Amino acid sequence: MSSADPAATGAAPALHxxxxxxxxxxxxxxxxxxxxxxxxxxxxxxxxDAGLRRTAILVALGCAxxxxxxxxxxxxxxxxxxxxxxxxxxxxxxxxxxxxxxAPEPDGPPSVVPSRRGLQGRSLAWYFGLCTVLVSLxxxxxxxxxxxxxxxQIVDAGAEFAKVPIEKVSGVRxxxxxKGHDFYTSTAVVRLAPDAGGAPVTATVHPVTPDRPRAGGxxxxxxxxxxxxxxxxxxxxxxxxxxxAGATMTTGRLWIVGGAWxxxxxxxxxxxxxxxxxxxxxxxxxxxxxxxxKCLGAGFWQRDSHKEQCLKIVTASxxxxxxxxxxTEDQVPESLKxxxxxxxxxxxxxxxxxxxxxxxxxxxxxxDGWVMHGKLKAxxxxxxxxxxxxxDKAAAKSGEPGSLRLWDPRSAWPLHIAPSALxxxxxxxxxxxxxxLDITGVWRWGIGLAxxxxxxxxxxxATNVSSPSNxx
Numbered sequence: 001m002s003s004a005d006p007a008a009t010g011a012a013p014a015l016h017x018x019x020x021x022x023x024x025x026x027x028x029x030x031x032x033x034x035x036x037x038x039x040x041x042x043x044x045x046x047x048x049d050a051g052l053r054r055t056a057i058l059v060a061l062g063c064a065x066x067x068x069x070x071x072x073x074x075x076x077x078x079x080x081x082x083x084x085x086x087x088x089x090x091x092x093x094x095x096x097x098x099x100x101x102x103a104p105e106p107d108g109p110p111s112v113v114p115s116r117r118g119l120q121g122r123s124l125a126w127y128f129g130l131c132t133v134l135v136s137l138x139x140x141x142x143x144x145x146x147x148x149x150x151x152x153q154i155v156d157a158g159a160e161f162a163k164v165p166i167e168k169v170s171g172v173r174x175x176x177x178x179k180g181h182d183f184y185t186s187t188a189v190v191r192l193a194p195d196a197g198g199a200p201v202t203a204t205v206h207p208v209t210p211d212r213p214r215a216g217g218x219x220x221x222x223x224x225x226x227x228x229x230x231x232x233x234x235x236x237x238x239x240x241x242x243x244x245a246g247a248t249m250t251t252g253r254l255w256i257v258g259g260a261w262x263x264x265x266x267x268x269x270x271x272x273x274x275x276x277x278x279x280x281x282x283x284x285x286x287x288x289x290x291x292x293x294k295c296l297g298a299g300f301w302q303r304d305s306h307k308e309q310c311l312k313i314v315t316a317s318x319x320x321x322x323x324x325x326x327x328t329e330d331q332v333p334e335s336l337k338x339x340x341x342x343x344x345x346x347x348x349x350x351x352x353x354x355x356x357x358x359x360x361x362x363x364x365x366x367x368d369g370w371v372m373h374g375k376l377k378a379x380x381x382x383x384x385x386x387x388x389x390x391x392d393k394a395a396a397k398s399g400e401p402g403s404l405r406l407w408d409p410r411s412a413w414p415l416h417i418a419p420s421a422l423x424x425x426x427x428x429x430x431x432x433x434x435x436x437l438d439i440t441g442v443w444r445w446g447i448g449l450a451x452x453x454x455x456x457x458x459x460x461x462a463t464n465v466s467s468p469s470n471x472x
Contacts, residue, residue: 015090022078022412029071029414030122034129036064040432041136041261045254048246050146054436061429068425074414084416088331088409094368109290109342109365109391114406115282116373122410124272130459131264133428134452139257140435141448143248151233155244157224161237164190164221167202169213186213190221192228200228207234281346281361281373289388290344291315295364297337298329301377311364311374313343317387323364325374331409341366343384344391345376365404372407417462424458427451 039060047053075081147155168189175183185208192201207219222240223232233240242250249257284290296312301322310322311332321343345362358378365371376384409416431451435444 015086015093017090017093018087018409018412018415022074022415023408025074026411026413029067029074030125032070033064033067034125036060036067037129037133037136041132041139041257044136044139044143044248045257050246053248054145057436058433061433065426065429068422068429071414071417072419072422075417078415081417081419082415084409085328085330087412087416088327089333091407091409092333092336092366092368092370094370109284109344110404111284111391113282113284113344113363113365113371114404115280116276116406117280117282118406118411119373119408120272120276120278120280123275124268126462127268127271128265130455131268132261134455135257135261135264137432137435137448137451137455138260139249140432141444142253142257144243144440145248145436145438147243147246150231151222151244153230154222154224154233157227157230159222159224159244161220161222161240162193162225163218164192164223164232166190166213166215166217166219169215172212174212181210184209184212188213188219188234190219190232192221192223192232193225194228195225198228203228203231205232205234208239276373277361279346279361281363284344284391286390286392287346287348288344288391289347289385290342290391291321291384291388293321293341293343295336295339295341296320298327298332311372313341313364315343315384315387319383319387321380321384322377323362323372323374324359324376325372339366339368343376343388345381345384345388347381347385347390369404370407371404421458421461424454424461428454428458 037060040057043053043056043060047056146152151159166188170187172184172186175185177183185206187204187206189202189204192203194201203221203223205219205221207213207221209219213219219234220236221232221234222244224230239250247254293313293315296314299310299312299322301308301310301324308322308324309326309328310324311327313321313323315321323343342365343362344365346360348360359375360378360381361373362376363371363373428451431447431454434447435451439447
């Protein structure tokens with residue numbers, strides 16, 4: 001038996017599958033957007049020329065903005081936004097050379113199917129990009145875009161570090177952090193010695209010291225001996241040296257940002273591993289099994305409070321497998337119900353570990369020529385093993401892998417991305433651009449918080465594009 005006849009089932013005519021152009025556009029826009037976002041973090045952390053740093057970051061953000069505009073123009077030129085469900089349903093349309101009434105039932109599953117490397121790579125790029133953007137915002141908030149105007153004046157006049165005497169101390173406060181050493185903050189009047197034996201000049205500074213400051217003691221400051229009238233800044237080479245050299249943050253904060261970025265990369269890899277695993281699952285062999293089944297439509301696999309979207313596949317012996325894939329009822333055509341297809345899975349994983357929550361890579365191969373990658377729960381894999389056969393024994397000898405195509409509606413994302421996602425991307429770029437300016441205090445943290453919320457909202461909108469908008 002081949003595909004169900006649409007006329008017999010009363011289903012609407014199949015939509016035309018999205019061509020190659022939107023998929024190529026999605027690859028290019030994704031690559032350009034990622035290439036524009038990634039340089040912001042290293043530029044902010046390691047470029048010490050404030051002017052060059054700001055210009056380079058703004059150019060990168062400008063490229064990202066152009067990319068967002070390009071996506072909007074492409075969507076408009078393609079006839080406007082198409083619902084994700086419409087694109088997903090069209091992915092099931094049969095190829096002209098396969099399926100249709102009278103098509104013979106295949107002798108067995110193919111030994112070669114389209115690789116899922118594209119799905120893995122796109123998912124990893126998305127996780128990596130979102131992680132980099134959020135960590136970059138965090139770094140932009142924690143750092144300083146440039147030296148203060150006061151420090152800039154002192155540096156231009158020939159800044160030096162020196163221990164200077166304290167003449168008067170006021171406002172002394174002891175700070176007792178929960179972790180670390182106690183320290184004192186105060187307001188001190190210090191005496192600065194000018195060059196060429198001029199008269200000493202006093203300046204007010206706000207030192208942070210491990211010991212209680214007293215009149216007659218000394219404190220380290222940065223000042224210009226040639227122009228002591230410019231005043232001074234409390235601190236030594238350890239606390240001010242990096243800012244003086246043009247860095248946006250101290251070494252300690254740099255390690256925090258680097259650690260957060262590294263953790264994000266590890267989580268990205270773990271996320272892709274949990275979603276797809278690392279195997280391309282394109283060449284099937286003796287460690288893979290296959291069984292002939294009939295699709296019952298979209299549903300849910302549920303155990304206790306855990307629930308996942310799936311397609312239900314029933315075999316000749318009335319065993320039902322839950323093929324885990326993020327599809328809903330409005331994203332599959334009515335003609336899919338009753339279609340006969342091959343369910344293939346990796347028998348090396350999931351079924352061997354004995355864990356009820358374990359899963360293994362799986363693929364559906366339709367007689368119409370489409371291949372869908374997903375996962376199969378360990379208990380379903382063990383149940384199907386009694387009826388399935390190794391692929392190398394059941395595989396069709398005359399199958400041509402080139403006639404199969406991957407079911408991958410997300411690769412055409414420029415067609416179905418929501419306008420709200422593009423608006424959020426523009427707001428996010430604007431927040432990052434503002435943080436390159438000399439904005440301090442609560443305003444800087446407010447902009448950073450707005451950017452972080454926008455970034456998380458963008459991630460939610462983009463990853464939930466496949467939610468049913470008009471369920472049947």
